[in-house]
Amino acid sequence: MRKKLFALAMCAALCFAAAAKDGFLKGKLLRIDITDAVAERGGKSLSLSLSGVGSSSTVSLLGMERSLAKAVTDDRIAAVYINFDHFTASTSSIEEIRGCLTRLSAAGKPVIAYGASLDNASYYLASAADRIFLHPQGGGALTGLASTQPFVKDLLDTLAIDVQLIRHGKFKSAGEMYIRNDISPENREQYEVLLGSVWSTICAQIAESRGISPEALTAMVDGLSLSTARTWLENGLVDGLKYRDEMEEYLCHLFGTDQPERVKTVDIIDYIDDLKKGPKGRKVAVIYANGEIVREGGDIVGEKLSATIAKVRADSSVKAVVFRVNSPGGEVVAADMIRREIELLGKTKPVVASYGAYAASGGYLISAGCSKIFTDATTLTGSIGVFGLVPSFGRAIRKNLKVNMVSVGTNAHSAMGSGMQALSDEELAWYQEEIEGIYDTFVGVVSEGRGISKEAVDSIAQGRVWSGKDAIGIGLADDTASLLEAIEYVADVAGLDSYRIAEYPEKKSFYKELFGDEKEKNAPLVVAEALLKPGFNAIARMPYISIDPVKTLTK
Numbered sequence: 001m002r003k004k005l006f007a008l009a010m011c012a013a014l015c016f017a018a019a020a021k022d023g024f025l026k027g028k029l030l031r032i033d034i035t036d037a038v039a040e041r042g043g044k045s046l047s048l049s050l051s052g053v054g055s056s057s058t059v060s061l062l063g064m065e066r067s068l069a070k071a072v073t074d075d076r077i078a079a080v081y082i083n084f085d086h087f088t089a090s091t092s093s094i095e096e097i098r099g100c101l102t103r104l105s106a107a108g109k110p111v112i113a114y115g116a117s118l119d120n121a122s123y124y125l126a127s128a129a130d131r132i133f134l135h136p137q138g139g140g141a142l143t144g145l146a147s148t149q150p151f152v153k154d155l156l157d158t159l160a161i162d163v164q165l166i167r168h169g170k171f172k173s174a175g176e177m178y179i180r181n182d183i184s185p186e187n188r189e190q191y192e193v194l195l196g197s198v199w200s201t202i203c204a205q206i207a208e209s210r211g212i213s214p215e216a217l218t219a220m221v222d223g224l225s226l227s228t229a230r231t232w233l234e235n236g237l238v239d240g241l242k243y244r245d246e247m248e249e250y251l252c253h254l255f256g257t258d259q260p261e262r263v264k265t266v267d268i269i270d271y272i273d274d275l276k277k278g279p280k281g282r283k284v285a286v287i288y289a290n291g292e293i294v295r296e297g298g299d300i301v302g303e304k305l306s307a308t309i310a311k312v313r314a315d316s317s318v319k320a321v322v323f324r325v326n327s328p329g330g331e332v333v334a335a336d337m338i339r340r341e342i343e344l345l346g347k348t349k350p351v352v353a354s355y356g357a358y359a360a361s362g363g364y365l366i367s368a369g370c371s372k373i374f375t376d377a378t379t380l381t382g383s384i385g386v387f388g389l390v391p392s393f394g395r396a397i398r399k400n401l402k403v404n405m406v407s408v409g410t411n412a413h414s415a416m417g418s419g420m421q422a423l424s425d426e427e428l429a430w431y432q433e434e435i436e437g438i439y440d441t442f443v444g445v446v447s448e449g450r451g452i453s454k455e456a457v458d459s460i461a462q463g464r465v466w467s468g469k470d471a472i473g474i475g476l477a478d479d480t481a482s483l484l485e486a487i488e489y490v491a492d493v494a495g496l497d498s499y500r501i502a503e504y505p506e507k508k509s510f511y512k513e514l515f516g517d518e519k520e521k522n523a524p525l526v527v528a529e530a531l532l533k534p535g536f537n538a539i540a541r542m543p544y545i546s547i548d549p550v551k552t553l554t555k
Contacts, residue, residue: 172463385463
C-alpha cells in the first residue's frame, strides 16, 4: 500500500517528488494550524458578554482554496503541514479542501497531517495527506453518520397545544416533529438513503487515499476496531505515532536540518492575505446566499440580497457570476425575489450556481435557473416541496392558565390564523390550495431551469432531500466542483484569462455595521460615547457571524 511504503523520515524525504537532488525538501513549509473555523465567508467580529468584550474570527473557504491552488504552482512551497486537531468546517467544505490537498500531493508537494484526536470529520480531512501521524496517547473512532430528530407531539398534547401541518410532499419532513411521535416511513427512507450516500462518498475517498477497500474500512467502523492510537496504527490508517517535539524533528529531517528555526514556514493565514487581487476592470463576482431566507431580520433578507444582485447586474466590470448557495431555505416570497433577480442577471452575464453544505427547498429554488449547478458530493440538496405550520394555543391557555380566549369577528373566518383556535376543514382546504399553488410554481421553475418535464421533477421532488452525488444522477445538479473550480469554469465561459474575484454582499467593517457609514472615521470616539449613553443596547446591535455545524436536518 502506498501509505505504508515509508518507515523512516529520511526515506520519505528521498521518495517525495518535491525533494531536491540531495534528497531533502527545498523551500518553505505551508502550515495549516488554525483554531478558527473555516466558513463560507471569513472575517472578524466583536462580541459582548458578561465577561467583557471579545472577538471571534473565521477563515474564508474561498481564501483557503485559492491559497492551496496557488501553492501547487508556487516554487517557494515545498510541502504542506496540517494540524487536524482544531480544524472546524462543514463536511462539504472539508470535501473541497481535501480536493485541494490531493492536488498538491499529485504535484509532488507532500502533505503531512498531525494531531491527537480523530473522528469522522478530522480523519476525512487528514486522510488526504501523504503521511498521517498521531499523538501516542491520542485516538478516536470512526462511527459513520447518524441523524437524530426530536418528535414533540406527546409533549404538545400534554400541554394542549394544537398544531396543524399543511404540506405538499410526502418527504417534506420539517414539520413532522410537531404532529407525530415517531419518524414516518418516508422520512426514514429519505434519511437512510441520504446518509448512506454521503457516507459512501467519505468512505470511498478515505479508502482510496489509504490504499484499502471500502469494505475493509466499513468492517473497521462496524467492528469498533479503532480506539487508541495503537489501533489506528495497526489498522494502517495512520503512519506513525509521535509526540509534538518528535513531529517537529521529523519535519526538520525532511528539510535536511536538525535546527527547527532553519525550516522556513509560512502560515496559511498570511499566505491567504498575500493573494493577488487581479485587474479591476474584469471581475468574477461571487454572490453569497448563506443561511436562512427571510423577509427581514435574518441571514438572507430577500429584498437586500435582491438589491445586491441588481447592483451586480448593472456593474459593467462584472463579467461573470458564481451564485454560492449555502441555505436550508426559508420564506417563499423572499426566495422568489432572489430567484427573479438571478433570472434577470443570467440574461446579461454567465451565472452558475455553487453549492456548499446545503441547498435545500428555497435554497434550491433561488438557484434552479442558473446555467450550471455545481455541487459537492456531500451537499444536502433538493427538498422541492412546501409546508406550513399553524399552531393554536387557545386550548393550552385555557387548560394551563385557566384563561378562556374568545374571538369576535366581522366575518366567518376573521379569526383564521390567529393562533387561538384550530382551523376548520374549510380553512384547511384554503391553506392547502395555497400550498399546492406554491408547489406547482416551484416544480415549474425547476422544470424550466433544469430542462426536464414537470412530471419528472415531481417524481424526484415531494420534499425529498438528496445528497449532491445523487442529485447529479437525477438531474438536479450538473457536476461536482469546488467553489474555486466553479469560479474558474464561469471565467472560462466569459473568456477571461485574468480577472479579479469580487465577493458580495460587500462586507462592512465592524464600526459601519454598528454605527453606520458616516461615523466610521471617528469610530473610537463614537464607541466610547455610545457605551456611556444610557439605554444603549450594544448586544442587540452587535454584528455577528453564524457558524453552522455539519447539518443533517433541512427545512
